[in-house]
Amino acid sequence: MTTFLTPQQRADRTAAAVEAAVATGRGLGLPVAEPTVLHDLFSVVVHLAPLPVVVRIPTVLPRPDDMAAIARRQQDELDVTRWLADRGIPxxxxxxxxxxxxxxxDGFSMTFWPFVEEARDKEPDYVANAESTADLHAALRAYPGRRLEFLSAADPGFIADSLAGLGQHPDLIGAAELDRARREWQILEPLVRSRSAFENRFPxxxxxxxxxxxxxANIFRAVDGDLYADFELVTLGPVEWDLAALGPEHEAAYNRGARRNGTRPLDExxxxxxxxxGALRFIATLALVPQLPELxxxxxxxxxxxxATPFAADMSS
Known part of the structure; x- marks a missing residue:
């Protein structure tokens, strides 16, 4: 049977992340007095009060020991958000x-962000956010991003490893469902692994x-207005990836935004x-449940x- 992280182990991990954030902040010359955990799911997010500084420390990861890969992805996020801000993008x-x-x-890799006050009385409008995503894509088209890899956000290595390993965890997914996922992955994997294969299939x-x-889902409702946020998986890919699994209403909203700013609509x-x-990535993420049981x-x-959906069509033809 699967061994799940206990509540105490989860609390110890959070405490260790906070301790590392505080020590790092102080090492950088920040007079941290009252660290406050703002969020704790895939990452521990700590406000280094009284300063307007927030530290994000990823703690639930497919390959937590690959610190170089974590840092590369974090650097991409820092670079793209700075580039967008320099061009007046919110x-x-x-x-x-x-x-x-x-x-x-201490085994953690962290990034530092400004503390932004959240408009807690404002409900998110995901349809409006989908339309706004077309504006973000229009801005990103000019980003040089030479380091960005094709569909790295899908993390095909993680999907492959997870689908291989989930056979040892029948309490997370049944045998028939896992068999279907593996057969669908055989169809989809070549188009994720190879940019040229994707471009040949979708000319x-x-x-x-x-x-x-x-x-x-990652537009922050700040007191002074909405802000694009959480570019941890910034990648090179088709704009459709950012609308995966959201459904027709959100797709239609995105297309309205695309028509307004002169970019292309979504390709069916x-x-x-x-x-x-995206569905297979959800299945693969079951492999992270032992690290985060509430997941x-x-x-x-x-x-x-x-x-409840039909088997994935043969995308290779």
């Missing part, structure tokens, strides 16, 4: 109080820098591809939806 940019680079300490569909992690065939790929509650609705 985005949470890196903190100006510390160097703009990841810092590693004329341009690739560009994209947010990588569902931007309609590419949407079918990213929706199938099952977030994943189960997505897994149930996937089980």
């Amino acid at each position: 985005v949470i940019a890196p903190s100006p109080l510390v160097p703009r680079e990841p810092v590693q300490r 004329g569909v341009d690739l560009q820098p994209i947010h990588g992690d569902c931007p309609p 065939e590419v949407l079918a591809f990213v929706n199938a790929l 099952m509650g977030y994943l189960k609705p997505a897994v149930d939806r996937w089980q």
Whole structure:
């Protein structure tokens, strides 16, 4: 049976992340007095009060020991958000109080951001956010992003490893469902692994820098206005990836935004591809449940939806 992190182990991990953040902040010359945890799920987010500085420390990761890979991804996020901010795009940019680079300490890799007051009385409008995503894509088209890899946000290595290993965890996914996921992955994997294979399958569909992690759900409701946020999975890919699994209403809203700013609408065939790929990424994420047991509650609705859909069409033809 699967061994899950206990509540005490989870609390110890959070405490260690906070301790590392405080020590790092003080090492950078920040007079930290009252560290406050703002968020604790895939990352521990700590406000280094009284300063307007927030530290984000990823703690639930597919490959937590690959510190170099974590830092590369974090540096990409720091670079793209600074670039967007310099061009007047409303985005949470890196903190100006510390160097703009990841810092590693005690087995954690962390980045520093400004503290932004949240408008807690404002409900998110995900449809409006989907329309706004077209504006973000229009801005990102000019980002040089030479280091960005094709669809790295999908993390095909993680999907492959997870689908291989989940056979040892029948309490996380049934044998029939896992078999289906593995067969779908055989169809989709070549198009994720190879940019040229994708371009051959979807000719004329341009690739560009994209947010990588569902931007309609990652627009921060700040007191002074909405801000694009959480570019941890920034990648090179089709714009459709940022709308994966959101459904027709959000797709229509995105297309309204695209028409308004003169960029292309969503391609239906590419949407079918990213929706199938996004579903498999949800399945693969089951492998992280032992690190974060409450994650099952977030994943189960997505897994149930996937089980109710037809088998992924043959994308290779």
